[in-house]
Amino acid sequence: MQVMRPVGRQAAARKYDLLSAMMAHALAGDPQRQRLVLRLMALITTRYNWQRDELTMGQREIARLWCVDERTVKRDMARLREAGWIVVKRQGARGRVSVLGLGLERILLDTRADWSNIGEDFTARMGEEAQEAGDPPNVVPFRRPDGTSAEEGGQDGVWPLIRARLRDEDPALFDAWFAPLSSAEGQGGVLHLVAPSRFHATYVRTHLLARLQMAARRSDPTLGEVRVTPG
Structure with missing residues (x-):
């Protein structure tokens, strides 16, 4: 699968498409899956830099956003890394937090089975965008x-x-x-x-x-x- 990057002329639409795919996948899953995807979507919509594919946010800040303790943050971020939905681009050191990125290809692969819940037009559009990303x-x-x-x-x-x-x-x-x-x-x-x-x-x-x-x-x-x- 070729991954369409949410940049360029159609960046705004592609961002919404990615979030829509994640939403459909979460709604089709169990409550635990729904909560995990919702938490990632909260990070994306509040702190993710689309242009640079970077998410830089400390565990204390994430805990405050998610309204949970830092132990829960560590657990869920580890689950997201294990799933390949987030990747460590630069490990934190000397008081600096890690720089994370999105595993866009893995997100699209894992959510594809649920695209049809949004509609045939969405499934077709996502397929066309993937092709336009390059053969x-x-x-x-x-x-x-x-x-x-x-x-x-x-x-x-x-x-x-x-x-x-x-x-x-x-x-x-x-x-x-x-x-x-x-x-x-x-x-x-x-x-x-x-x-x-x-x-x-x-x-x-x-x-x-x-x-x-x-x-x-x-x-x-x-x-x-x-x-x-x-x-």
């Missing part, structure tokens, strides 16, 4: 050397669950880059994947590793690392 580099689907897909190989373990998540998020990207990967035996806490070529492995490590790691953690919290090597 990805030339993507060439690969096949395993034996001519079968990884799915046809009948692999066991957690990899099929991770594959299913990645397929649901972006079928085209999955077919091109994730489907050809196969799992190999690895040590505890490490998912070892084998790519059909050195180029394929390098591309996945460079451009798609974060998405792989997120899908792995959501499928199995004990997985702390994903390694991709050529076959």
Whole structure:
């Protein structure tokens, strides 16, 4: 998925679209999810710098805005980082608070299933905006050397669950880059994947590793690392 940045001529509309997507996702979830998304939306609408993709706010200030204690702030901010909805751009040090950014791609991926609750026009518009953000580099689907897909190989373990998540998020990207990967035996806490070529492995490590790691953690919290090597 190509992420439309809320800047430029249509910045205002794109900001509302992003917040609308988050709102629809929250309303479709349980009360705990609703509260977490609402708290993030409060940070976005009050302190987030759209142009620089920066959120700089101390825990005490966040606690006051959310009307909670700082322990709750630490817990919920950790949950947002784990979900990939916020990212640490610069770690705080010597009395300075951390500089955070939004994980826009992850937010859009996680909320996409609920866009239709807003309306078909919203779903279509979000798809068009993603395309206008720019086409990805030339993507060439690969096949395993034996001519079968990884799915046809009948692999066991957690990899099929991770594959299913990645397929649901972006079928085209999955077919091109994730489907050809196969799992190999690895040590505890490490998912070892084998790519059909050195180029394929390098591309996945460079451009798609974060998405792989997120899908792995959501499928199995004990997985702390994903390694991709050529076959």
